[in-house]
Amino acid sequence: MAHGARVNRPKNPNDRRHGARSGPPRKGGGPRGVPGKGGANNAGGRRGPGGRKPQGRDTQIPDPNLPKRDGDRIAKLLARAGIASRREVERMIEDGRVAIDGEVVTTPATVLTSLKGVTVDGNPVGAPERTRLFLFNKPAGLLTAERDPKGRATIYTALRNALPADTPRLMPIGRLDYNTEGLLLLTNDGEFKRALELPSSGIPRTYRAKAMGKVGQNDLEALFEGVTVDGVHYGQIEANLERRSGLQNWIELTLTEGKNREVRNVLEHLGLQVSRLLRIAYGPYDLGDLPRGAAVEVKQGEVERFRKALSRERAK
Numbered sequence: 001m002a003h004g005a006r007v008n009r010p011k012n013p014n015d016r017r018h019g020a021r022s023g024p025p026r027k028g029g030g031p032r033g034v035p036g037k038g039g040a041n042n043a044g045g046r047r048g049p050g051g052r053k054p055q056g057r058d059t060q061i062p063d064p065n066l067p068k069r070d071g072d073r074i075a076k077l078l079a080r081a082g083i084a085s086r087r088e089v090e091r092m093i094e095d096g097r098v099a100i101d102g103e104v105v106t107t108p109a110t111v112l113t114s115l116k117g118v119t120v121d122g123n124p125v126g127a128p129e130r131t132r133l134f135l136f137n138k139p140a141g142l143l144t145a146e147r148d149p150k151g152r153a154t155i156y157t158a159l160r161n162a163l164p165a166d167t168p169r170l171m172p173i174g175r176l177d178y179n180t181e182g183l184l185l186l187t188n189d190g191e192f193k194r195a196l197e198l199p200s201s202g203i204p205r206t207y208r209a210k211a212m213g214k215v216g217q218n219d220l221e222a223l224f225e226g227v228t229v230d231g232v233h234y235g236q237i238e239a240n241l242e243r244r245s246g247l248q249n250w251i252e253l254t255l256t257e258g259k260n261r262e263v264r265n266v267l268e269h270l271g272l273q274v275s276r277l278l279r280i281a282y283g284p285y286d287l288g289d290l291p292r293g294a295a296v297e298v299k300q301g302e303v304e305r306f307r308k309a310l311s312r313e314r315a316k
Helices: 072-078 087-094 155-162 190-197 218-227 263-267 300-315
Strands: 098-100 119-121 133-138 171-173 179-189 205-210 227-229 232-235 239-243 248-255 274-281 295-297
Touching: 072 087, 072 171, 072 190, 087 098, 087 190, 133 155, 133 300, 171 190, 179 190, 179 239, 190 218, 190 300, 205 263, 218 227, 218 239, 248 263, 263 274
Parallel strands: 179 274
Antiparallel strands: 098 119, 133 179, 133 295, 171 179, 205 248, 205 274, 227 232, 239 248
């Protein structure tokens, strides 16, 4: 990280200090946290236009009569070890790339108590490291992928210069489009990655968009009810018109789904042309004044507090 760079990281998931940001100042700022039930400092307690409160999510309660399973599914263990996300691990198993003591694993439902004897592509899998989390200010013009068949630069090109040499393999939490910039979280823990990406976790993502065209606050508030564009339904979006100069608008949007090109598609549906898009927050983490192309690691204690808070909310 460049000398003097600073990121405002939370003492806990529901206590975030806002840092300096590019673009106009945020209107009516306040901390965002992991989803929960009420409280001004919690994303779950925020209300939309007219005092309407977002609907809660359904949860599944484990059957207490079922016997407890000794161990975890191999896909979950490999994701936790940083091999890949659970879904990617399942694909690896389908392709016959995972084995136990030389025998190819045929189902991701295989239950193990450890990764002893497990190999991926013939390479032994080590014990999981501690969960680590990094904040990266992604510049525009980088692909959120490990490699590109077209030869375009990826985030890993920039990360080679932004991270210490001993940094473990990191996976992006969610994606940012090629021309979208701003906050991208990275972790070595595939299970943690999955928990932060799932729409059911309700983690808020906040973007700031510079867009040309005519739009009013009433148009943006209508997005709170969700909108369908070209057959794709986008859920609840909190949007505010922060500043307007002629036909140029700065708009802040907070959403929890993160579907492909969601912000651009929704704003284009309103007749706007997006010329710049930045993600300025993900869950309790702000972009702050982290320099473009720089990365910083979140302190271990903060990561653990966030993980525990997230686990509690998902268990409700």
